[in-house]
Amino acid sequence: AQSVTQLDSQVPVFEEAPVELRCNYSSSVSVYLFWYVQYPNQGLQLLLKYLSGSTLVESINGFEAEFNKSQTSFHLRKPSVHISDTAEYFCARAGNQFYFGTGTSLTVIP
């Protein structure tokens, strides 16, 4: 069955430090992967996506994710986090339905 696993439920990190949020997916022939961000009491917003082509994808606010087929991973990274990055982050893959991970709560500490 198609699935997505987020290995960390909570990640605290100091402001301006780097962060990595981990995501692994079950192997499949075609893989379409996404990262969403959810701020408190809001819906989910698309952060970035991998459909095909370059394995490194970037968002407008400094996040990037790398599609790694051999490790079946799609980890999200940012070299220097800000207080405003505090949010819940969801990894997802598309198929007939959409399959979400259980989320990672990122807390940026001043």
Next chain:
Amino acid sequence: DVKVTQSSRYLVKRTGEKVFLECVQDMDHENMFWYRQDPGLGLRLIYFSYDVKMKEKGDIPEGYSVSREKKERFSLILESASTNQTSMYLCATRTGGRYEQYFGPGTRLTVT
């Protein structure tokens, strides 16, 4: 930009009431979805619809039903609300194919 709206941001209902949650999108997307979100459980799919008058059960359809009479509108119905249906409900849409979903702002439902 895709716009997905949900009828209420916050809703308080009593046990046994019939509850309607509405979702409207303005981008002519074929696919629409209803999720509930609970702490530690992530998003769980309740129902989805590929097209008008079509519906498919998701992972947790018990206690819910849906209606899609028009392409832009997808309604979630709690036939007889119970306290264990207290949750955040999220609507999403997607054009056909394997593209991203677009989410509404969510409805936080409390059943007392």
